[in-house]
Amino acid sequence: MTLQVVRPVGAVAPLLKASGVSLEYGGTRATHDVSFDVYRGDRFVLLGPSGCGKSSLLKAAAGFLTPSAGSISIDGAAVTGPGPDRIVVFQEFDQLPPWKTVKENVMFPLLMTKRLRRHEAEERAMHWIAKVGLGGFENAHPHTLSGGMKQRVAIARALAMQPEVLLMDEPFAALDALTRRNMQEELGRLWEELRFTLLFVTHSIEEALVVGNRILLLSPHPGQVRAELNSHQFDLRSAGSAEFQAAAQRIHSLLFDAPVIAKPLDRSVAL
Ligand SMILES: Nc1ncnc2c1ncn2[C@@H]1O[C@H](COP(=O)(O)OP(=O)(O)OP(=O)(O)O)[C@@H](O)[C@H]1O
Structure with a gap:
């Protein structure tokens, strides 16, 4: 080989x-x-x-x-x-602001960088939340999620930015x-x-x-x-x-x- x-x-x-x-x-x-x-x-x-x-x-x-x-x-x-x-996904579970829901976490960089308007950011966030298998958890807060689910949110947030x-x-x-x-x-x-x-x-x-x-x-x-x-x-x-x-x-x-x-x-x- x-x-x-x-x-x-x-x-x-x-x-x-x-x-x-x-x-x-x-x-x-x-x-x-x-x-x-x-x-x-x-x-x-x-x-x-x-x-x-x-x-x-x-x-x-x-x-x-x-x-x-x-x-x-x-x-x-x-x-x-x-x-x-260039978007980074870290090891730490606390990379997600705990006061934001899953959807708000994914939307946050899209809004911060003014890439999308609010309704577009929401639409894109929902798309990526579904893609990483978290459909239904969009209104959950990070502390209610498992470690794996938190990493899925971080991945969705990163990929939604299309880096x-x-x-x-x-x-x-x-x-x-x-x-x-x-x-x-x-x-x-x-x-x-x-x-x-x-x-x-x-x-x-x-x-x-x-x-x-x-x-x-x-x-x-x-x-x-x-x-x-x-x-x-x-x-x-x-x-x-x-x-x-x-x-x-x-x-x-x-x-x-x-x-x-x-x-x-x-x-x-x-x-
Ligand atoms: N903020 C910092 N201040 C001072 N030294 C640092 C800092 N961050 C890393 N180092 C040092 O730089 C070297 C490389 O660290 P780094 O975290 O990049 O390695 P790594 O290969 O990712 O290690 P690990 O797998 O343990 O995370 C280490 O000697 C570390 O102590």
Whole structure:
């Protein structure tokens, strides 16, 4: 079996491009010289151990954090701050204002950015609430929902904005195993239908294989690129297979045993 980088056919330029990105907090370096390209329709996963700077890279792509070196661009334009073209779904359940109903939560960014008038925002919110399987819960408040339902609301709120890139920072990590699996399946189903571009952070090798079509492996702190691979052949149905287990094992070795690969062009690996 080989897992190699395969560029989407006909993709001429990446939608999101990170070039030599180093990120620092005070004197602490979180990532060093990280480069990657995300193409339209990719489900691109940043995978690495705790503290390797995955969330920091996602925050930089969102425009919340400015690189100390290197740059990030969307559609050729430098990212200089947050924008409605990049919406983040976080892990925390408290990302939804508790005083707003499900519908109000989904409508909020649409109204804030003045994208739609109230009745249009309401219509769009109802559409996305139904899409994530929460029809009937539009008037519920977040505290009455399960963790999985809250994450569905956050996904509906993000997709309703029709972002260029959906950014997800360990969105299912705080869920129980069964719900996490359901949410991975749900995300896959939504992607099959909508083909949005996803940048997804996880430290779970299995989740990376199930969710992503391409995976960037990052070394421990400070995060540097270890390798990049293509994983489009895996999904939840293949999760128990020998091939899947072998790929997971190989990724584990690459993450924890392999030396850091310095040259970006050398980093695609066969598993
Ligand atoms: N606000 C902050 N202030 C100072 N240091 C920070 C801050 N956020 C992150 N760091 C540091 O930057 C490094 C990378 O953190 P980051 O959260 O990006 O890693 P991560 O790979 O997402 O980890 P995890 O999987 O545990 O969330 C860590 O050493 C962390 O302590």
